[in-house]
Amino acid sequence: MPRNGSAGAGATSRRRSIPASNRVRPPGFGRGATMRGATMTDLLLDARGLTKRFGDNVVLRDVDLSVAPGEVHAIVGENGAGKSTLIKILGGVHRADGGSMRLEGREISLSSPQAALDHGIVVIHQELSLAPHLTTVENIFLGHFLRNAFGMLDHRRMRARTDELLKRLSIDIDPTIPVGRLSIAQQQMIEIAKAISVRAKLLILDEPTAVLDANRVDTLFELIGRLKSEGIGVVFISHHLEEIFRIADRVTVLRDGSRTGTEPVRDVDHDWLVSRMIGREFESYTSKQRQRGEVVLELEGLSSEGAFEAISLQVRAGEIVGLAGLIGAGRTEVAQAIFGVRKHSGGTMRLNGAAVRLSGPRAATRRGIAYVSEDRKAFGLLPNRPVRENMTISNLARFTSFGVLRLSRERAFVREQIEELDIRLSGMQATISTLSGGNQQKALLGRALAGRPKVLIFDEPTRGVDIGAKREIYRFIEDLAEEGAAILVISSEMEEVIRLSDRIIVMRSGRVAAELQRAEASEETIMRAATMA
Missing domain, CATH: 3.40.50.300 (P-loop containing nucleotide triphosphate hydrolases)
Known part of the structure; x- marks a missing residue:
């Protein structure tokens, strides 16, 4: 004080x-x-x-x-x-x-x-601004390339300077590969290295x-x-x-x-x-105790070559299961496999007891699975389109009769979600890129409900949102669980995953390292499982 x-x-x-x-x-x-x-x-x-x-x-x-x-x-x-x-x-x-x-x-x-x-004065914005098709070296020196005495690009000096910057930041990557192939965390560190390079x-x-x-x-x-x-x-x-x-x-x-x-x-x-x-x-936030029903989602020995191996877990109706671990542990890759974005090379996925093999996200949506990506800019938003379209684009069939989009039905859904999620905007026709990060995230959460899903996967649901919006998102996720949804939450914030989850699955190096009940979960137990063999 x-x-x-x-x-x-x-x-x-x-x-x-x-x-x-x-x-x-x-x-x-x-x-x-x-x-x-x-x-x-x-x-x-x-x-x-x-x-x-x-x-x-x-x-x-x-x-x-x-x-x-x-x-x-x-x-x-x-x-x-x-x-x-x-x-x-x-x-x-x-x-x-x-x-x-x-x-x-x-x-x-x-x-x-x-x-x-x-x-x-150098600004590193929340949304990354790297050129994904260029290498780390090219991104760091884009706009201020080093040249030799003959005016030619001095590739050797730029590579040496890049190696020095990456060493200072403890980033272990090949600086000659396109940055689009790197993780979001690695790209963020490259943005910082780029800023440092201009003194x-x-x-x-x-x-x-x-x-x-x-x-x-x-x-x-x-x-x-x-x-x-x-x-x-x-x-x-x-x-x-x-x-x-x-x-x-x-x-x-x-x-x-x-x-x-x-x-x-x-x-x-x-x-x-x-x-x-x-x-x-x-007012401090306290998570609720919930009644859990039958198993809705089950993975048994699910594997994806080079990403994760032998993942087994269950999520019941009315239950929130947290997926914790360090970045690169394979959490997002598991979520993508459940949603049909990533093919799995072994194991079984069951929905309500029946084995399924999804051909892609559309098939997952039809099966009642919704996925909110960790990277709303790259995989979530249509930045130049209205909020209304962003909230319904993945489930237009719900608002269509005989091949015709019923705008009144669509608008009623969007209006309801705007009110329910307290999305602050000038109107549903506002371009979504004009909204704050928290309100953009809420709009994507609203979109997830358009398909009336039974399984919801939230990957870093409160990334880049303020403390007030974070509490609102917590309540939203818990209310869905109270209504009987089976929910998988991926979060790098240990406090968040502990607050929300009934059980926590900790991943390390593409495998399940531990399964913790809420009563035994702490930041120490999660970090120990995530980092120690």
Whole structure:
């Protein structure tokens, strides 16, 4: 809690001890948007009164933000709070309608992302921007290729520099293969390596840990610690509040486009952050005990060459089974096999006791299986189409009579899901890419219900969503289980999988390493099973 007691009622003070190696704190930290006693030339970035309007809608209102050299300044807030707009102003995508920005004491005006890059400001967005058909080397140096004395591309020097960057990030990959063949986690780390390669002064990380397992998060934070020691400033956006206490020096909270607080992290606690984010005290979430029915989904010795081997599990009606493990353990591949995206080379899958072999996702949908992918950008969204179409595209047969799409029936379903899931949007015809990440995810959850599924697979269901949307998604999943659905949840967040699951299947290296009942599951037991032979 701040020392002046400005936290919401009932908040309690909990100091967090952060190793000195991870906290390179410039002197003079104080309350407000800048450091007490600091001059503008002491700051790397000093943004004052940033305001942005889209038509009559004010999405950012008089926001201050400062970053000192060697400081990590976290920004938190619910989806729609203004974080993305602020990032886009700092990165040159949007021009502010009011306010000013200074970099190293000199006023700057950013007219484009290239202008921001020229000033040493690099943004790594939540949605990856790599060219999937190019190699790691080509992606890292895209736009700033190294050349030799004759003006030719210096492939040897770029490869050597890439090898050095990957070694610093502890990424063990072949940098000559297309990045589209790499995992999402590996692609995220390559984005960070790309930013480092241009010698950034200010690095803006938007949800950088959303697809990283615990080991990769440690690697990233170690790298951030080194960047801080070199005087590089970092703006860190995350929905994982525990990360704020671990890595940040100061934190700014946004709500409804306005700044509701800026404090040194050492002076605040979880309750203070949440109350400033949502404007009220936050009721803790407790998972329910559920009645379980007959086995709906059963895998017996299911295998897919090169991905997983001899997977056996059961999911009953009204049950939530968590699938845990480190990234690369084979969890998503199992989900894809259940949904017919990936062929399995051995074993049996049964639905309601009958053996099935699905030819593809359409056959899985007809059988009552729904799958929400971990990567909504690549495998979920039709980004330039309306929300209405995104929510019904995979199950149009439900809204069709004699080959004709019944728009009234379709709209009634979409309207019901928008209300049920509290999707915040201007209307069902709004382009889905204009929605916040949490509302996009809710729309995909609504789509999953269009086929009236009996089996639902949620792969990283709360990736990149804020704490409020996360609780809503938890309730949504639990309500489905209460109604008798058999649910498989894949999550890299151990707290999440423990909260939701009746049982937890832990995978390691493509195999089942352990099966844990809720009562015996803890972060320690899951990590032990996921990492130890």
